[in-house]
Amino acid sequence: MIYNTLAHYYDALVKDEEASREWVSWIESELAPCDCLELACGSGEITEMLAQKGYTMTALDLSEEMVKQAKSKNLEGSIEFLCQDMRHLNNLGSYS
Numbered sequence: 001m002i003y004n005t006l007a008h009y010y011d012a013l014v015k016d017e018e019a020s021r022e023w024v025s026w027i028e029s030e031l032a033p034c035d036c037l038e039l040a041c042g043s044g045e046i047t048e049m050l051a052q053k054g055y056t057m058t059a060l061d062l063s064e065e066m067v068k069q070a071k072s073k074n075l076e077g078s079i080e081f082l083c084q085d086m087r088h089l090n091n092l093g094s095y096s
């Protein structure tokens with residue numbers, strides 16, 4: 001999977017803090033902090049921002065290396081990360 005290679009350069013190539021902040025503001029405007037499932041979390045930029053805003057995050061991505069990058073940002077270990085295909089979600093609970 002290409003994202004396993006890209007993972008090491010992903011933030012350097014495409015990280016856009018302003019865009020991530022705008023996504024987070026929009027999510028906050030639509031959804032109060034809750035149990036939240038993020039699909040295809042990539043390197044976890046938005047995941048980490050939402051966790052810091054009080055959302056209880058479960059985040060998944062198909063790429064093991066992207067999940068590793070995302071995990072490395074969550075120093076307090078508050079986020080549950082899964083390496084999983086978002087087309088198969090039967091094993092997961094309910095989210096808002």
Ligand SMILES: C[S@@+](CC[C@H](N)C(=O)[O-])C[C@H]1O[C@@H](n2cnc3c(N)ncnc32)[C@H](O)[C@@H]1O
Pocket residue numbers: 003039040041042043044045046060061062063066084085086087
């Ligand atoms: C363009 S990145 C976006 C990452 C993140 N959402 C962001 O905004 O930075 C796309 C991500 O989708 C993941 N992905 C692609 N197909 C997937 C699938 N079937 N299930 C879960 N993740 C998938 C890739 O591994 C990659 O990390």
